Amino acid sequence: MKIRAVKVNNHKKAFAVKTYKRVYDFPFARLAVKPSKGDPIARVYVDEEIGKEAFTYVLRSGREGTIHIDHVLEYNQDPSYMRDLLLYQLTVEAGERVKQSGISKRELIRRMGTSPSQFYRILDKNNYRKSIDQVVALLHLLDCEVEIRIKPAGSGEPDKASRKTRNRDALQAA
Numbered sequence: 001m002k003i004r005a006v007k008v009n010n011h012k013k014a015f016a017v018k019t020y021k022r023v024y025d026f027p028f029a030r031l032a033v034k035p036s037k038g039d040p041i042a043r044v045y046v047d048e049e050i051g052k053e054a055f056t057y058v059l060r061s062g063r064e065g066t067i068h069i070d071h072v073l074e075y076n077q078d079p080s081y082m083r084d085l086l087l088y089q090l091t092v093e094a095g096e097r098v099k100q101s102g103i104s105k106r107e108l109i110r111r112m113g114t115s116p117s118q119f120y121r122i123l124d125k126n127n128y129r130k131s132i133d134q135v136v137a138l139l140h141l142l143d144c145e146v147e148i149r150i151k152p153a154g155s156g157e158p159d160k161a162s163r164k165t166r167n168r169d170a171l172q173a174a
Contacts, residue, residue: 033065
């Protein structure tokens, strides 16, 4: 995703990052090189050298930092970004499991009932047009169980499934 513009909002202590979809806030508190009253942000610009996928800010002292759009999207929990992140993680895991399985790719293609080109698209980490269903189906063929756990964000409270697992592990250790 390309960044169209970025502005400093000193009142909110955040950057306003404009993309083709919407404007996202990114707080100064998340920066590695933080501005202060004595060393404020002197300049901010969309970084052409990174293909407009990041912005760079420069403090009055000359120190600078660069923020990639992925950090902004992750901070804002953008739904399409989070879906792509999940798909990427599943694809990486599927690729590793294919290598470890000892089952030939030709056999996996036959079992999935798909073409070789479609199979390789499923394993392509950069292909975000595939469905999560396809990757889960491949993992199932590789005798993997995929679980999705839902828990309150940032609560530190474990979900029910992880409590059960922890309790089961404690019983097995005893």
